[in-house]
Amino acid sequence: MKTLREKFGELSARIKASGQPARVWFPQYTPASLLNAENWWEALAVCEYALDTKEDEKLTEDFFELIFSAFDCNVEVDLDAEEYEFWWEKVMQVCDRVAVFSGAGWAQKGAQYSEARYGKRDMSYLFPYYEKAADMGWAEAEATVAYWRYMGFYCEQDKEEGERRFAALTSPEAILWGKHYRAFVEEFTGDKAKALQIRNELLAELPAGERLRAHVYAALGDALDRAEGSVAEEAAYYEKSLEIVSNLYTLKNLATLYFRYPELNKPKELGFELWEKAWHAGVWSAANFLGYNYQEEEWLDMPKAIEWLEKGMLYCESYSAYELALIYLYNDEYKDVERGLMCLNRCVEDDYIQGIEGLANVYFNGELVEEDMNRAKELLEKAIELGSGNAAYRLGWMYERGFLSEEPDYVKALECYEKAASLNNADGYCQMAIYLANGYSGVKDAEKSRECYEKAAEMGSCFALVELAFLYENGDGVEKNYEKSFELISKAAAQGYPYAMFRLGLYMERGVLGEAQPEEAFAWYTKAAEADDNDAIFALGRCYREGIGTAEDWDKALEWFGKGAEKEEPHCLTELGLAYENGNGVEKNLQKAVEYMMKAAEQGYGYAQLKMGDYYFFGCGPCLEDNKKAVEWYEKAVANGVPMAMLRMGEYYLYDYDSLNESEKAFAYFKNAAEYKWYSEGLGICYEMGIGVEDNETEAFKYYTLAADSGNTTSMYRTGLCYYNGVGVKQNYAEAYRWFTDAAGNENIAATYYLGKMMMYGEGCTPDPEAAVQWLLKAAEKNSDKAQFELGNAYLMGKGVEENDEIAMEWFEKAAENGNEKALKITGRRRK
Numbered sequence: 001m002k003t004l005r006e007k008f009g010e011l012s013a014r015i016k017a018s019g020q021p022a023r024v025w026f027p028q029y030t031p032a033s034l035l036n037a038e039n040w041w042e043a044l045a046v047c048e049y050a051l052d053t054k055e056d057e058k059l060t061e062d063f064f065e066l067i068f069s070a071f072d073c074n075v076e077v078d079l080d081a082e083e084y085e086f087w088w089e090k091v092m093q094v095c096d097r098v099a100v101f102s103g104a105g106w107a108q109k110g111a112q113y114s115e116a117r118y119g120k121r122d123m124s125y126l127f128p129y130y131e132k133a134a135d136m137g138w139a140e141a142e143a144t145v146a147y148w149r150y151m152g153f154y155c156e157q158d159k160e161e162g163e164r165r166f167a168a169l170t171s172p173e174a175i176l177w178g179k180h181y182r183a184f185v186e187e188f189t190g191d192k193a194k195a196l197q198i199r200n201e202l203l204a205e206l207p208a209g210e211r212l213r214a215h216v217y218a219a220l221g222d223a224l225d226r227a228e229g230s231v232a233e234e235a236a237y238y239e240k241s242l243e244i245v246s247n248l249y250t251l252k253n254l255a256t257l258y259f260r261y262p263e264l265n266k267p268k269e270l271g272f273e274l275w276e277k278a279w280h281a282g283v284w285s286a287a288n289f290l291g292y293n294y295q296e297e298e299w300l301d302m303p304k305a306i307e308w309l310e311k312g313m314l315y316c317e318s319y320s321a322y323e324l325a326l327i328y329l330y331n332d333e334y335k336d337v338e339r340g341l342m343c344l345n346r347c348v349e350d351d352y353i354q355g356i357e358g359l360a361n362v363y364f365n366g367e368l369v370e371e372d373m374n375r376a377k378e379l380l381e382k383a384i385e386l387g388s389g390n391a392a393y394r395l396g397w398m399y400e401r402g403f404l405s406e407e408p409d410y411v412k413a414l415e416c417y418e419k420a421a422s423l424n425n426a427d428g429y430c431q432m433a434i435y436l437a438n439g440y441s442g443v444k445d446a447e448k449s450r451e452c453y454e455k456a457a458e459m460g461s462c463f464a465l466v467e468l469a470f471l472y473e474n475g476d477g478v479e480k481n482y483e484k485s486f487e488l489i490s491k492a493a494a495q496g497y498p499y500a501m502f503r504l505g506l507y508m509e510r511g512v513l514g515e516a517q518p519e520e521a522f523a524w525y526t527k528a529a530e531a532d533d534n535d536a537i538f539a540l541g542r543c544y545r546e547g548i549g550t551a552e553d554w555d556k557a558l559e560w561f562g563k564g565a566e567k568e569e570p571h572c573l574t575e576l577g578l579a580y581e582n583g584n585g586v587e588k589n590l591q592k593a594v595e596y597m598m599k600a601a602e603q604g605y606g607y608a609q610l611k612m613g614d615y616y617f618f619g620c621g622p623c624l625e626d627n628k629k630a631v632e633w634y635e636k637a638v639a640n641g642v643p644m645a646m647l648r649m650g651e652y653y654l655y656d657y658d659s660l661n662e663s664e665k666a667f668a669y670f671k672n673a674a675e676y677k678w679y680s681e682g683l684g685i686c687y688e689m690g691i692g693v694e695d696n697e698t699e700a701f702k703y704y705t706l707a708a709d710s711g712n713t714t715s716m717y718r719t720g721l722c723y724y725n726g727v728g729v730k731q732n733y734a735e736a737y738r739w740f741t742d743a744a745g746n747e748n749i750a751a752t753y754y755l756g757k758m759m760m761y762g763e764g765c766t767p768d769p770e771a772a773v774q775w776l777l778k779a780a781e782k783n784s785d786k787a788q789f790e791l792g793n794a795y796l797m798g799k800g801v802e803e804n805d806e807i808a809m810e811w812f813e814k815a816a817e818n819g820n821e822k823a824l825k826i827t828g829r830r831r832k
Contacts, residue, residue, distance in 0.1 A: 426463075562576065714748065723735040
């Protein structure tokens with residue numbers, strides 16, 4: 001098979017052998033015929049022949065411009081590496097020869113370097129070569145250089161020089177191109193209405209079919225795209241531009257409109273067709289669209305996606321390189337780690353931020369390559385230099401978690417977060433806010449923290465909206481304002497932020513702004529749960545369990561708790577454990593109860609740790625009674641701030657369940673629980689008896705009362721006892737009677753005895769021996785020696801019952817058996 005070089009040599013020989021001057025060949029080639037690769041190569045040979053034979057320079061210049069009006073792109077795209085080398089060599093030769101007498105040669109040479117394949121691409125030639133073209137009087141370059149210099153595109157900005165060049169345009173063609181570029185200047189730096197006026201005037205001035213008209217129409221479409229104007233009008237401008245120049249860059253833009261907007265009534269398949277045409281017209285970025293969309297479900301064709309992305313990467317499209325990397329690194333079917341890493345390194349060379357961050361992530365994870373935190377850091381720093389706020393945030397995250405030093409470096413972390421914020425990264429602002437609110441790096445500033453959240457919220461951060469809502473809800477650094485909090489939460493929820501939807505449900509359930517709205521709460525919980533928010537999944541299960549905003553439905557409750565459990569959500573795991581423990585909605589199964597509760601406890605969920613402590617302390621299913629294991633779990637729950645676990649540990653030491661003789665340890669646990677406003681009789685006993693603290697009857701009475709008010713039955717009894725004996729409070733039988741009544745009503749045996757005794761003798765109440773006997777009997781049957789002794793007295797004296805010495809002695813005997821001192825004396829028994 002002949003090489004491209006050989007074929008071209010034969011073409012050149014045939015043209016020379018024809019004996020016809022080049023000008024005779026020129027008319028044979030049209031935009032339509034040049035789309036054929038064979039015709040284009042022939043035309044290039046004709047152009048070279050014209051240069052060899054010194055054909056009229058103007059005619060040669062015009063022909064050169066025709067064949068290089070993107071038709072060359074159509075030819076080069078399918079060449080292999082060797083053929084491309086020949087193509088590049090030949091094109092450069094022709095450009096150099098034309099550049100001797102026409103600026104078109106220099107301009108085309110600059111354009112070729114700026115659009116070449118990887119290895120040839122060199123943007124540094126673009127402006128200098130165009131400047132040479134302008135200096136030679138090539139009209140289009142004169143206007144282009146004026147515009148670039150004014151805006152600072154591809155060169156150092158110099159507005160004065162730009163204006164000077166605009167003013168120096170003299171040829172009719174240059175003046176027209178100057179107006180075209182002046183419109184861009186107005187659009188980007190001045191008056192958009194003025195830009196539109198210039199373009200419309202230019203269209204009125206240009207003849208029909210003039211190539212510049214295509215560029216003006218394209219610019220009008222692009223302006224609408226940037227301003228998010230009428231899609232139909234934008235498409236119409238692009239269509240008009242393509243009627244004049246069929247291979248213009250607008251092919252890609254029009255394809256994108258057809259694909260994205262159904263209202264244009266164009267089949268999406270047409271988008272693919274136009275993207276391919278755009279590619280052949282030298283719009284290399286069209287490969288990105290093709291490579292991306294062939295990965296979408298509707299058009300899924302991974303081989304085609306890879307083919308187009310490879311083409312895009314060949315022509316220095318960094319997005320294509322990045323997408324290829326994702327496929328080669330993470331798609332098992334097409335995995336090629338070596339090539340994937342090459343693609344990411346290409347992105348690094350091209351200063352493509354996503355690719356740089358992607359490679360940093362590879363080195364951070366250490367799954368595809370050996371972990372290298374320093375390399376990850378270097379890459380993130382490069383991305384930061386390129387303006388990536390996300391990279392600054394991620395580097396801060398690494399410092400915060402100690403990945404770059406032996407210990408977390410909060411000072412460095414905050415520096416990175418501040419940098420991220422300066423680069424308009426919302427996460428950076430949020431982390432700054434968190435640091436400043438809590439003083440993690442030694443600086444605490446609540447006001448500045450709030451300002452950071454506000455900036456992040458302005459940037460659309462739903463997290464920041466929620467955090468601001470918390471500030472207003474709790475009055476942290478601002479005046480408490482539930483309306484403002486509700487407004488912020490609602491805004492985040494309206495944006496579909498799952499946690500905000502959950503919080504909004506919570507507001508509705510609790511009636512933060514008025515009456516509770518359980519149905520609304522249920523609706524928001526449902527939305528958030530369906531969006532996979534763990535808190536909402538649990539809340540929705542709770543709604544079904546308790547009938548909040550919906551009918552009580554244990555099946556539905558367990559269904560949602562099950563979904564949460566699949567995600568290892570500890571609250572849901574705990575609820576399933578409780579359901580199996582108590583047989584709620586399922587058959588009772590203590591084995592499963594323990595399994596679910598253990599999973600939740602192992603995740604550090606305090607309440608589940610408390611339950612595991614109880615399972616081992618009291619014995620539950622597979623958990624045999626084991627105080628040592630119980631204490632281990634209780635201590636974990638204590639560390640997680642579970643007050644009930646503190647009470648459990650206090651009771652463990654106070655009542656010395658394992659004969660450790662360490663009752664003084666109880667006080668600290670009871671005191672800790674009291675700080676959470678959780679009370680039992682334990683703290684009062686410690687103060688009354690001086691256990692672990694100096695005895696203080698006043699404090700004892702205080703904590704007995706607090707515990708009694710919170711429903712602790714033993715403390716009701718002990719409060720009554722304080723009033724009865726005047727311990728820590730002035731003796732008051734009436735108050736004692738009231739508290740004993742409450743405690744006895746809750747089955748406290750000691751209080752039942754005292755209630756019976758007080759009723760028998762009219763202490764703090766009207767004497768009622770018959771009722772007294774009933775209370776004493778109740779306590780005596782529960783083995784209260786004091787109640788048994790009092791019953792003996794009642795039968796002996798005939799108070800509330802008929803006098804009966806025999807029954808009296810029976811009760812005295814029972815009291816003596818239980819160690820009652822008075823009964824021992826009466827019966828003559830000895831203490832056992």
